Amino acid sequence: MIAENNSGGRAKGTGATIIRYRGVVKRYGAFTALDGVFLNVHAGEVVCLIGPSGSGKSTLLRCTNGLESIEGGDIEFEGTMLPRDERALRAVRQRMGMVFQSFELFPHLTAQQNVSEGPRTVLQMNQADANQRAAALLDKVGLADKAPNYPSALSGGQQQRVAIARALAMNPDVMLFDEPTSALDPETIGEVLSVMKKLADEGMTMVVVTHEMSFARRVGDWVAVFDAGRIVEQGPPRQIFDAPTTERTRDFLSHLGWSG
């Protein structure tokens, strides 16, 4: 349904630019992980980052909320350069939800406590309000009945849905997904993707690093193809998957057996 919006250029691109990457460079010693990345993320858009492993997609995501620092270029979030100092960075992180490949739920807390932890500790919300918010969000991801369970008693797909609820609990302006389904059993991938689809339908701005091409195609508004630390092609999914303009994109998609 959303894919239909993309028949033309950037359908949702009318929203304000929320994240602007300008020539972002990231190095690990002699290795250049990001080699001048330019990309805009507009309000309400789902931007999918695809490409081979080690091409820099996850690194870009981790630079977005300052988990990694950058060596060159700049990242603008809601009109302001990403700060370098920890305190200011914390304020920015509160407005970006992040979902990790390996879930990273807090194992010593129940599902409910995992979700209320951010509001409690960071927003200083009182226990009752935080619990209420957690309950509502667990319900939203379809796990209301799992509130008292510890992560070890949940399936991978359930854990990742709790992780999504945990990130949403901070009421973020943007959600960053770092290969959210890569660590999941095939049968639980769908439940996570459908929660993400629901979020997208509600107008959440999302940056998604993914190997799920059908998700990028169906839900993505904009797709950026990474290779060796650069974006080799970006455009609406229809262009990327049906009429890729670069050799690298065609190579990558054919390796995946994508028959656009």
Next chain:
Amino acid sequence: MTLDWGVVWQNRDALIKGTATTILLTFATMAIALPCGAVVAVLRLYAWKPIRGLATAYVEFFRNLPLILVVYWAFYVLPILTGFGVSPLLTGLAALALNVTAYNAETFRAGINSIRRGQVEAAMALGMSRVQALRRVVIPQALRRILPVLASTWVSLFKDTSLVSVIAVTELAYVSMQVRAQTFRVLEMLTAMAIIYWLLGYPQAKLVDWIQRRYAVTE
């Protein structure tokens, strides 16, 4: 050879007092060594580099010296350092605390290091500061993991308190040896001492086993 078990009963008051001192020493040592060990561990992990080096030197120094040597050392050196005589009990306590603090510091450090980096990142992605991440996410998990180790240290400490008998701290071992020396009832007193240590130590060891089962980490 005739055995006279009456000697144990006749000296029951001294033995009870000695046992009380042994228990007191164990609790007091841990009461010092737990918070101090945590502080040393945090210094070793996060402090300014020279401080980190000092903390490491402290741990490696005391972890690799025989406890009995530290006890003697404290007995002769503490009065010089402090300028006044320190009671044997306090001296023994200091020696035990120095030793166990080093062990606990290592335990805490290993516990904190065992929590994978992604946990801190997840906390920080929510907007937590490093200190909040440590307090709310890392330390609660680390504590669970190290509880069995701390419990084992506790049981070792309970037995190792006997070493401070060499500087005349009137704990269980010292008292038993005193009675032995006065009455020449060697076998009776050693047996009594063994039974008391064992009766007190065995439940502790069982408790450790239970803790290890109870807090086994599931992720």
